[in-house]
Amino acid sequence: MNDIPEGVIERLSTYLNCLIKFQQNGIETVSSERLGSSSGVNPAEVRRDFTYFGTFGKKGVGYDVETLIQHIQRILGSDEPHKIALVGAGNLGSAIASYEGLLQHGFHIAAIFDKDPGKIGENIRHLEVFDIKDLPQITKSTNIEIGIIAVPPTSAQEAANLLVEGGVSVILNYTPALISVPAGVQLHNTDPVQQLLHTLYYLSSTGDKGLPRKKRIPDGSKNRIKATH
Amino acid sequence: MNDIPEGVIERLSTYLNCLIKFQQNGIETVSSERLGSSSGVNPAEVRRDFTYFGTFGKKGVGYDVETLIQHIQRILGSDEPHKIALVGAGNLGSAIASYEGLLQHGFHIAAIFDKDPGKIGENIRHLEVFDIKDLPQITKSTNIEIGIIAVPPTSAQEAANLLVEGGVSVILNYTPALISVPAGVQLHNTDPVQQLLHTLYYLSSTGDKGLPRKKRIPDGSKNRIKATH
DNA sequence: CTTTGTGAATATTTTCACAGCT
């Protein structure tokens, strides 16, 4: 039983994105060459990535876009719907609630929560805002697996605790606060500052501008530069 | 002249975050052991990460928190201020404008732009919203290096074009749209869906729950699981 | 002729383990 590198899983969702664009443009077949170049990945790596899960291509032809999308969705688990509890009905929460692409990938915001009595009872995108104190009960009774934290940073840990109490297994933290959760709950932090800092290095690093070893064409998120020391 | 792995740069900003928390708690010295365990990184890796840039520690003692923060900030380039152009004054834009932590790391939103005549001239967090058509001129004249795209996805490419025209070197795309920029401009996409998809795999993957090879304690963003095929 | 799937080769990253400094 072989380990699957995390990089593979990350790339899989990149491929999925590209494949969906291809599909929208009416492209029915792709080669690893084509898929690789639009994802910024070496074609051999694309092919090897798939072999972890099976053999999806046709020699001499390539991959059927539709089928490959289905395979990747099944692998990632986005072939079935997933319910989300969104905590925080402020600007960030509202932005997330309006985020298209969530639905497209089978994610469904099942409930929104806030602390502010002024917001409770209001509607955001056809969803009523519930009192945050009812969160554990509601997430349990509706089997919500995913929580998104979009509250002010000082309330982030509190929100996390309620989500854990409510039995969610995945938490996306949109707050700069470092929060902690018990083992068994997956926590992902999405800190824009972290990304900016990362970016900065390649921007400013003493003179020598970052010449990437390999081009990651459309998303530019994986480069490497020469040492400056 | 040695290549610096991108992973090193990514971890550096994680360390920085932890170090700032330590500092806020009055901790003056850390060992690689301590820093590593709060960042979810092997202590030897922490030490080696630093050796790419110099030797910052004291044998037998550890690292001075204050000094290490300064070193990392200088390496990343966050020791000097950086100006940001924020495109989009809707919910997402407002949320970003209110994001604490930007300032804390020397990022400064220098101007906000929108297309909507109803928003132009309004104030968000003491900043006037400018007409997006003036973006290139303003970013050029104020030397803005970083652009954040927080507009509806259909306008994302247009926003990117204006930012490029205005001479920014880094673009953070908060839109699900795949946008393209000329070489020389760094583009980072921050797609919440991508993160959720990634997460999902470890959630649902056929039975066997992801037992990580190494624990990434506080952020849980780098695990690995057994093959299911 | 084209493109996959994959053994073997390479390259990179991570970890161990310990000499050496404070």
Next chain:
DNA sequence: AGCTGTGAAAATATTCACAAAG
């Protein structure tokens, strides 16, 4: 006594290169 900095080893990941398939 405690912890860094780092060669050397181990573990991983990526890429090459080609046989086999359509």
